[in-house]
Amino acid sequence: MFAKRTNWNLETNRLSAAMAAHRAAGKPLIDLTISNPTECGFQYDEEAILDALRNPAALKYEPNPRGLAVARDAVAQYYSARGAVVSNEDIFLTTSTSEAYSYVFRTLCNPDDEVLIPEPSYPLFEFLADIQDVRLVRYPLVYDYGWQIDFHALEQAITPRTRGVIVVHPNNPTGHFLKLEEMRKLNEVCAAREIAIIADEVFLDFALGDKPHVTFAANSGALTFTMSGLSKICGLPQMKAAWLIVGGPEPSKEQAVSRLEVIADTYLSMNTPIQWALPALLDMRREFQRQLMGRVKENLAELDRQLAGQKACSRLEVEGGWNAVIRVPATRSDEELALELLATRGVYVHPGHFYDFPAAGYLVLSLIAPTPELVKGIKLVISTF
Numbered sequence: 613m614f615a616k617r618t619n620w621n622l623e624t625n626r627l628s629a630a631m632a633a634h635r636a637a638g639k640p641l642i643d644l645t646i647s648n649p650t651e652c653g654f655q656y657d658e659e660a661i662l663d664a665l666r667n668p669a670a671l672k673y674e675p676n677p678r679g680l681a682v683a684r685d686a687v688a689q690y691y692s693a694r695g696a697v698v699s700n701e702d703i704f705l706t707t708s709t710s711e712a713y714s715y716v717f718r719t720l721c722n723p724d725d726e727v728l729i730p731e732p733s734y735p736l737f738e739f740l741a742d743i744q745d746v747r748l749v750r751y752p753l754v755y756d757y758g759w760q761i762d763f764h765a766l767e768q769a770i771t772p773r774t775r776g777v778i779v780v781h782p783n784n785p786t787g788h789f790l791k792l793e794e795m796r797k798l799n800e801v802c803a804a805r806e807i808a809i810i811a812d813e814v815f816l817d818f819a820l821g822d823k824p825h826v827t828f829a830a831n832s833g834a835l836t837f838t839m840s841g842l843s844k845i846c847g848l849p850q851m852k853a854a855w856l857i858v859g860g861p862e863p864s865k866e867q868a869v870s871r872l873e874v875i876a877d878t879y880l881s882m883n884t885p886i887q888w889a890l891p892a893l894l895d896m897r898r899e900f901q902r903q904l905m906g907r908v909k910e911n912l913a914e915l916d917r918q919l920a921g922q923k924a925c926s927r928l929e930v931e932g933g934w935n936a937v938i939r940v941p942a943t944r945s946d947e948e949l950a951l952e953l954l955a956t957r958g959v960y961v962h963p964g965h966f967y968d969f970p971a972a973g974y975l976v977l978s979l980i981a982p983t984p985e986l987v988k989g990i991k992l993v994i995s996t997f
């Protein structure tokens with residue numbers, strides 16, 4: 613009765629089951645996987661958010677496949693503040709970056725065509741690809757006092773069925789940005805093989821260093837789809853507002869835009885109140901980002917202070933984003949370790965395998981967790997070794 617693509621193994625994994633049982637039993641819990649910014653104690657300007665959603669202009673319906681110009685102009689301004697010129701004709705509003713991925717996969721791929729994804733990376737890709745009948749092929753990121761793309765392996769992973777290379781800039785959970793030289797090389801590889809760059813920049817604004825990182829939004833070396841949205845930039849995942857920007861050389865860019873226009877026109881999935889609110893919500897990002905980066909820096913400093921007092925665990929370099937990766941003794945699988953930490957210490961952390969780390973010995977911690985929780989949680993994790 614059902615499609616093969618939805619024939620998923622929906623059994624709860626051991627860690628999620630243990631977590632559900634832990635919660636149901638009402639046991640004390642320190643959750644160091646928290647990624648929902650609306651649950652982390654940040655102050656939002658509630659009045660201003662609600663006011664933005666109360667615009668009388670939203671009572672009128674003006675369907676537009678790209679989204680309302682007022683909202684796209686605000687997105688273009690967001691990029692111009694970073695020094696990137698983006699035409700609002702190249703911007704498509706979507707309800708989430710996940711929806712933007714599905715539009716891109718549908719634009720580029722026939723069933724069983726391939727898209728390259730970084731490893732380690734974010735676990736959502738698996739389902740997005742299954743739903744769109746796309747095959748994922750992994751290319752490794754290598755760590756040597758910092759993360760970088762293994763271009764040799766990336767090029768080896770390309771086949772005649774490859775349609776795009778996904779880069780997460782900065783990546784989740786490794787927190788590394790592509791460097792200018794990597795962007796140049798990626799353009800060269802993709803242009804030569806006529807494949808697209810798909811750049812996920814949801815964490816672009818969350819850099820730890822002083823220098824801003826270059827966006828792919830104005831990239832011209834190869835056909836490029838850049839996406840981001842309010843979910844991370846403004847800490848407003850509940851607003852369901854994101855975007856997709858098409859860039860690159862003609863004629864492929866123009867073709868991509870006209871094909872996307874049909875896809876977007878078919879769904880017209882953006883609601884009107886959020887589009888009118890988008891300029892005001894986007895303006896609120898600076899205050900949210902100030903609070904969030906303050907938290908991330910404080911948590912990192914605390915993590916480093918505690919790690920300095922022992923030798924078993926260490927932290928990998930992080931350049932941005934909301935997570936830290938801890939290297940721990942690989943005496944058992946990461947899942948076994950995460951289960952033990954939950955059962956014996958009441959601390960919930962993500963095992964590295966959740967993000968496809970190629971070997972055991974990695975835990976991923978959220979750096980946006982409230983600091984007092986993080987202080988206690990790290991102490992408990994470290995005391996296990």
Ligand SMILES: Cc1ncc(COP(=O)(O)O)c(C=O)c1O
Nearest residue numbers: 708709710734784814841843854
């Ligand atoms: C790298 C990355 N891309 C996309 C998303 C999803 O964003 P959205 O809420 O816009 O679908 C996430 C969410 O955690 C993410 O980590």
